[in-house]
Amino acid sequence: xxxxxxxxxxxxxxxxxxxxxxxxxxxxxxxxxxxxxxxxxxxxxxxxxxxxxxxxxxxxxxxxxxxxxxxxxxxxxxxxxxxxxxxxxxxxxxxxxxxxxxxxxxxxxxxx
Amino acid sequence: xxxxxxxxxxxxxxxxxxxxxxxxxxxxxxxxxxxxxxxxxxxxxxxxxxxxxxxxxxxxxxxxxxxxxxxxxxxxxxxxxxxxxxxxxxxxxxxxxxxxxxxxxxxxxxxxxx
Numbered sequence: 001x002x003x004x005x006x007x008x009x010x011x012x013x014x015x016x017x018x019x020x021x022x023x024x025x026x027x028x029x030x031x032x033x034x035x036x037x038x039x040x041x042x043x044x045x046x047x048x049x050x051x052x053x054x055x056x057x058x059x060x061x062x063x064x065x066x067x068x069x070x071x072x073x074x075x076x077x078x079x080x081x082x083x084x085x086x087x088x089x090x091x092x093x094x095x096x097x098x099x100x101x102x103x104x105x106x107x108x109x110x111x112x
Numbered sequence: 113x114x115x116x117x118x119x120x121x122x123x124x125x126x127x128x129x130x131x132x133x134x135x136x137x138x139x140x141x142x143x144x145x146x147x148x149x150x151x152x153x154x155x156x157x158x159x160x161x162x163x164x165x166x167x168x169x170x171x172x173x174x175x176x177x178x179x180x181x182x183x184x185x186x187x188x189x190x191x192x193x194x195x196x197x198x199x200x201x202x203x204x205x206x207x208x209x210x211x212x213x214x215x216x217x218x219x220x221x222x223x224x225x226x
Contacts, residue, residue, distance in 0.1 A: 004155075031212035040121070042202060043156075043216040050212050058213065090155060094212060100146055101214065103155035 002026050006091050006104035013081040013111045021076040021107050023091030031094040032074040033058070033101065034066065036087040043090065049074055081111045114139050116205050116217035124223040125193050133188040133220050135203030144206040145186040146214065147177055151199045159201075162186065173197070198224045 007022045025032065033048040035058075045058030047066040055066050063085060065077040074093075078085060088108050092101035115138045125131055137143055144163050148156040160171025167179040177188045186203060203217040 033212065033214070035216075040218060042116075042118075042218040043204075045213060045215070048212055059215075092156075096212075100158040100161050101156075103148075103157075105155045 004091055004093050004102050004104035006089075006107050008107060009105070010108050011110070013078075013109065015081060015083060015111060017081050018077070018079050019081065021078075021089055021091075021109070023074045023076065023104060024072050025074075025091075025093040025102070026072065027093060027095070027102065028071060029093035029095050029102075030071065031096065031101075032068065033092045034064070034074070034076045035090045035092065036060065036085075037090060037106075038087050046076065046089075083111045085109065086111045114205065114215050116203050116215055118201075118203055118217035118220050120220050121218070122221045122223070124225060126225045127195050128192050131188075131190045131193045131197070131222070133201050133203075133222070135186045135188065135217060136184050137186065137203070137205045138184065139205055145177075145179060146204040146206065147171065147175070147186075147188050148202045148204060148216075149173075149199050150202065150219075156202065159188070193222075193224055195224045195226065198222055 004025045030051045034046040035043040044060045049055045049068040088106050090106050091104045094101045117136045146161045147159040150156045162169045162179045200219045200221050202219050204214045206214045
């Protein structure tokens with residue numbers, strides 16, 4: 001049972017480039033979320049999903065897009081990377097949303 | 113607005129000493145409360161959770177937390193800290209309805225002295 005898998009683990013982008021952070025879970029969880037972690041700010045919710053085809057914005061959605069075409073996958077897209085998006089990104093999933101989330105190991109993104 | 117405050121950014125305790133990490137929340141409805149731990153370079157692991165019932169909840173690794181509605185607090189405790197407990201700890205609050213959203217505090221970094 002792999003849990004929540006995030007790829008890549010590390011990425012360096014130039015300002016203005018686009019990329020997709022991948023997140024996959026094999027636990028048949030309905031709820032999935034994307035967080036960014038910055039020093040002194042904890043984890044901030046970017047986007048979340050309560051099932052395939054359903055997504056909503058979190059606290060800091062600007063500059064990020066998501067879609068949820070399958071239960072397993074929840075990719076996060078950066079359309080035009082900015083240095084302010086340098087962060088560690090975590091994907092998480094849960095069966096119900098209220099019983100705690102399982103987190104991936106994170107993607108460390110640097111935008112130069 | 114919903115929020116979680118962890119007043120202590122950094123705490124240092126000696127190995128074998130007791131530990132209490134503070135968490136205060138602001139929430140309009142009955143909250144679901146969580147504590148997570150993050151070891152360096154790792155993702156977050158759930159330590160314990162509170163939904164209802166007994167206000168003292170037990171978690172993994174010998175941790176416990178007490179929900180105090182009157183104080184809007186959910187403090188994490190451990191009677192005797194081990195060097196392996198050094199990590200960052202996050203308190204989080206979730207909604208009573210099933211939207212799946214969790215709001216995290218800023219985190220408390222625990223350092224353990226030998």
